Amino acid sequence: MTNPSASTGLLIVRFESVEFPGVFLRMKASGVTEYIEGGGGVVNAQYGAKPYEEFLIRFLGKTKDEDSKIFQFMGNSGLTLKFLEGDNTDHLYQSPLKIESSAFKNVFLRIDGTGLTEDKEDGGGTVNCQYDAGNDESNDAYTSLAFIPVEEAIGQSSNFSGNPQKFLDDINIIVGIASTSFRNVCLRLDGKGVDGHLPDGGGTVNCRHVPAKNDSIVPSLRYEKFRLRLKLPTQ
Numbered sequence: 001m002t003n004p005s006a007s008t009g010l011l012i013v014r015f016e017s018v019e020f021p022g023v024f025l026r027m028k029a030s031g032v033t034e035y036i037e038g039g040g041g042v043v044n045a046q047y048g049a050k051p052y053e054e055f056l057i058r059f060l061g062k063t064k065d066e067d068s069k070i071f072q073f074m075g076n077s078g079l080t081l082k083f084l085e086g087d088n089t090d091h092l093y094q095s096p097l098k099i100e101s102s103a104f105k106n107v108f109l110r111i112d113g114t115g116l117t118e119d120k121e122d123g124g125g126t127v128n129c130q131y132d133a134g135n136d137e138s139n140d141a142y143t144s145l146a147f148i149p150v151e152e153a154i155g156q157s158s159n160f161s162g163n164p165q166k167f168l169d170d171i172n173i174i175v176g177i178a179s180t181s182f183r184n185v186c187l188r189l190d191g192k193g194v195d196g197h198l199p200d201g202g203g204t205v206n207c208r209h210v211p212a213k214n215d216s217i218v219p220s221l222r223y224e225k226f227r228l229r230l231k232l233p234t235q
Helices: 064-070 089-096 162-168
Strands: 014-018 022-030 043-048 054-058 071-073 080-082 097-099 107-112 127-130 143-151 157-158 174-179 187-191 206-207 228-231
Touching: 043 127, 089 097, 089 228, 097 143, 107 174, 107 187, 127 206, 162 228
Parallel strands: none
Antiparallel strands: 014 022, 014 054, 014 228, 022 043, 054 097, 071 080, 080 157, 097 107, 107 127, 143 174, 174 187, 174 228, 187 206
């Protein structure tokens, strides 16, 4: 039997760097309570995952109910992870999504790849966050993103018994996070020096123009690869 105390709802997702194990994407959006031209807040890295490292996945053009059917823990019914199939770059734009902070309601990850038209070793652009209340006045195209599947567990629907959190822990999903506004521009996390918990986070989170090989940018990903660490919905 599944854990009867576990809530039904959207899974909490934590983005762990593949290049820097134990280092997670961090968003602090204090003061981001309305739309800000150019975005605001702080996005960097943190060792370990606490509330600032926890996110929800929102698919564009979907109602909240449809979101839940795609990326949801459903109690006794099991788990659905069905968000994207295939890694061809052109396919990305068929499944746009937003990454929402779990700690800061209506605040989303924002990637501005302006000027990134070729690969740079240290990346560039701007990664921050944006408030989006779901209306035209707060809509920011730079919060529209897409997952690039790198490893397994894509498009699966599973029923299970036993400990649901252990089941989630055993799932291996690795993705790149691409901008839908800037072609071939992906989120980049450099976790050098983030060897323990830092009060204000650390490292560098920016973006990179990733060169494609045989119509796929997956072979070129390095600091741009993230393992999805899934957590049961908050009760």
